[in-house]
Amino acid sequence: MHKAGTLMNSYTAVGVLQACAELSLLKLGMEIHASLLKYNREFGIYEGNALAVMYAKCGRMGEALRIFGEMGEKDNVSWNSVLSGYVQNGLYEEAIGFFYEMLESGFKPDQVSVISIASALGRLRNLLIGREVHAYAIKQGFDSDLQVGNTVMDMYTKCFHVIYAERVFHQMPAKDYISWTTVIACYAQNSCHMKALEMFREVQKGGMEVDSMMIGSVLQACSGLECLSLLKQIHCYTIRHGLLDLVLQNTIIDVYGECGKVDHAFQVFERIENKDVVSWTSMITCCVHNGLLNKCLSLFTDMRNDNVEPDSVALVSILAATAGLSSLVKGKEIHGHLIRRSLITDGSVSSSLVDMYAQCGNIENSFKIFDRARCKDLVLWTTMISACGMHGRGKDSIELFREMQEMGLIPDHITFLALLYACSHSGLVNEGKHYLETMTSEYGLEPWPEHYACVVDLLGRSGRMEEAYKFIKSMPIEPTTAVWCALLGACRVHLNHKLGEVAAEKLLELEPENPGNYVLVSNIFASMGKWKDVEMVRTRMQERGLRKDPACSWIEVGNKVHAFVARDTSHADSVAIYTMLDEIMQRLEMDGGYVEDTRFVLHDVREEEKKRLLHGHSERLAIAFGLIQTPEGTAIRITKNLRVCGDCHEFTKLVSKLFDREIVVRDANRFHHFRGGSCSCNGFW
DNA sequence: CCTCATATCC
Incomplete structure (x- = not known):
């Protein structure tokens, strides 16, 4: 129409711009902008506002700000358009800055401003400013506004502050179904699952409107209670009442994932005809949480084949998978995606990148990402602290x-x-x-119990065994399995038989269904040479039909992951690997610095056989393969599923010196950087 | 012009 040269009236222009904003039609929006400039030269407040909103919704905040700055006259809608633009684009810190700018410029933020800023503060979990804004809203008398109440309640929910959220809910003069949905979500997300279900019963009794999102919150409560039958019941209820829309299907995938029911989740997922980004993300997240990391990568490929563009949330989930797999190659690929689509604007993306690089053994890159992040939130700092700890x-x-x-x-x-x-x-x-x-x-x-376990580990690792045991006895809570595991691990390193037996007994008593525990206990008996006890533990494990994960190490070379188990001969380069290992052993013998420590062999066999077993440990195969396949002088990165054994630890130190290579090993607990004959863990492994 | 679903640090 405007191309034909017809003079557009401002009413039409605003209408079309609103449609452009809704549908993210940046190109058309820009054409309207151009024609407004051409025909109207000066445009009024309505056109300006509509333009700012269009640019903000199309992800062009810079342009939206320029429009805002050039507008001669501004009303509350103009200010709010920019504010909500920041929020929609995930620029929460900027939104806060802009909110203060509003106050300083003498413009009084209205209800809508409060709603926008409260939603930003919720996402940032910023309780401090959140309370300030809430106080402002009360002072202005906005707290009787239904939507302000709902948003403030949601803000407190996201800040994990049940009590404030509850108070807002009770003081609201009127409540709609969103208020009820929010309060149910608040209880469900803050471990008050029973209360969430009670609230839902009240909704049902009162005959109030129930929508799919409310059901979603109720389902979260069920998953928190680990009540699968209730969950299925509600799943059926939604089908009967025709509430099962896309949002709810996505939530159900998520909830089944949290309960470890990957098969159920897949069933729901496969039945969705038009899967959106959230569907794919939920399915990927479900797989991450349940350890199906390779499945995540294949889902990611399927998603892209299905022409669904991954957003930052999807990429963050994938990053968690590549971190878990220690796949630096895949991780960098995702990093590339994020850069190309300029999605590294919010803190969560930076956090998962920092975590990914740290878990892939490249802490230098973690620091780079961390240093470059514009606004550092608590999660980002925590991730960096944890990254350093691992290394x-x-x-x-x-x-x-x-x-x-x-x-x-x-x-x-x-x-x-x-x-x-x-x-x-x-x-x-x-x-x-x-x-x-x-x-x-x-x-x-x-x-939490985890903190106490950490302190037991801290004392135990440093060899303060009696102090660790005393600490356990003085704890205000009952020791959990993690606490006994920490003590047991320390007993193994420091060869404390007496406490080892105590911890072993407690561990098997508390958690008889976890195969990992039997392995730990059996290992400690083996290191003491108590072969009868080893046999007894193995029998108990077999009686319960439990199997242990075999020790496994892997290395990524080029675009491929090469995995090895102990004494593996299945690899195509097996002959070359064993020749390499022989060469290493010969050179180590010539140096005279390496003596096998057969205390780390967990089988009752002759001394010579023990040595043979040590030589076949999976990480040695991976290291030998790395030495053959990667260029001289480059770092070798190995990942293994169990804790590195003491003998292999010594062996790797010597290899790092002998071949002048940095060897980075990620074991079940942490990272070891071997360089020039020593390791970054300084013996606290 | 605004609020209720998916993700990141255990």
């Missing part, structure tokens, strides 16, 4: 924690977990004890 850089973790405090961020439980973990893996005993104390005294955080 035995405890001092760096502590330094980061200090910087984070200086920035005014409030650490949460997970931050302290990362910090304690870092201390334990670097032998920083006093520091670790100090932080356990601090988390309660300064931050009022009640330690």
Whole structure:
């Protein structure tokens, strides 16, 4: 129409711009912009607002700001358009800055402004400013507004503050189905599952409107209660009442995933005809949580073949999978995607990149991403602290924690977990004890069982076995399996038989269905030479029909992952690998620095046979393969599913010196950087 | 112009 030269009236232009905003039609929107400039030269407040909204919704915040800046006259809609634009584009910090700008410029934020900023604060989990905004809303009398109430309640929910959210709910003069949905979600997401179900019963009793999102929250509560039958019941209820729309199907995939029912999730997923990004993301996340990491990568390929563009949430899920697989090649590929689509704007993407690089053994890149991140939120700091911990850089973790405090961020439980973990893996005993104390005294955080397990690990790893045992006895909670595992692991390293037996007994008593426990216990008896006890544990395990995961190591060369089990001969280059291993052994013997430590052999066999078994450990095969296949001087990165054995640890040190190679090994617990004959773990492995 | 679903640190 405008191409034909017809003069567009402003009413039409605004209407078309609104449609462009809704449908993300940037090109058409820009044409309208151009023709407005051409025919109207000066446009009024309505056109300006519509243009700003169009640009914001098409992801062009810079352009939206320019329009806003050039507008002579501004009303509340103009300010709010920019504010909500920031929020929709995930630029939450900028939204906060803009909100303060509104206040300073003398413009009084209205209900809509409060709604936008509260939603940003919820996503940032910023309780501090959140309360400030809430107080402002009350002062202005906005708190009686239904939508303000709903949004503020949601903000408190996302900040994990049930009590405030609850209070807002009860004080609201009127409630709609979104209020009820939000309060149910609040209970479901903050471990008050029974309360969530009670609220839903009230909704049903009152004959109120039920939509698919409310059911979604109810389902989350069921999954929190691990009540599969109730979950299935509600699943059927939604089908009967015709509530099963795409959003709910996506939620159901998610909930089944949380309950470990991957098959159920797949059934729902496959029945969806028009799968959207969320469907694919939910299915990928389900696989990540249930350890089906390779399946994640194939789903990602299928998704792209299905012409669904992955958004940042989908890519973050995939990054978690590549991190778990230690696949630096795949991880970098996803990083490339994010760069090309300029999606590295929010903190969560940076966090998962930092985590991915750390878990793939490349902590230097983690630091690069971290340093470049514009706004660093708590999760990003925590991720970096944890990354340093994994790589035995405890001092760096502590330094980061200090910087984070200086920035005014409030650490949460997970931050302290990362910090304690870092201390334990670097032998920083006093520091670790100090932080356990601090988390309660300064931050009022009640330690979780995981924190206590970390401290037991900290004391045990440093050889303070009696102190560790005393600590367990003095804990205000019943020791969990993680606590006994930590003690048992330390007993194995420091060869403490007495406590080892205590821990072993407790462990099998508390969790008789976990095969990993039997392996741990059997290993400790083996290291003591108590072969009868080893036999007894194996029998008990077999009686329960449990099987252990075989030890396995893998290395990524080019675009392929090469996996090895102990004494593996299935690899195509097997002959070359064993020739390489023989050569290494000969050279080590000539040096005279290596003596096999057969205490790490877990079978009752002759001494010579023990040595033979050590030589066939899976990580040695992977290292030999790495030496053959990768260019001289480059780092070799190995991943293995179990903890690295003491003898292989020595062996790898010597190989790193002999071949002048950096060898990075990720075991079940942490990273080891071998260089020039020593390891970054300094013996705290 | 605005609120309720999917993801990141255990």
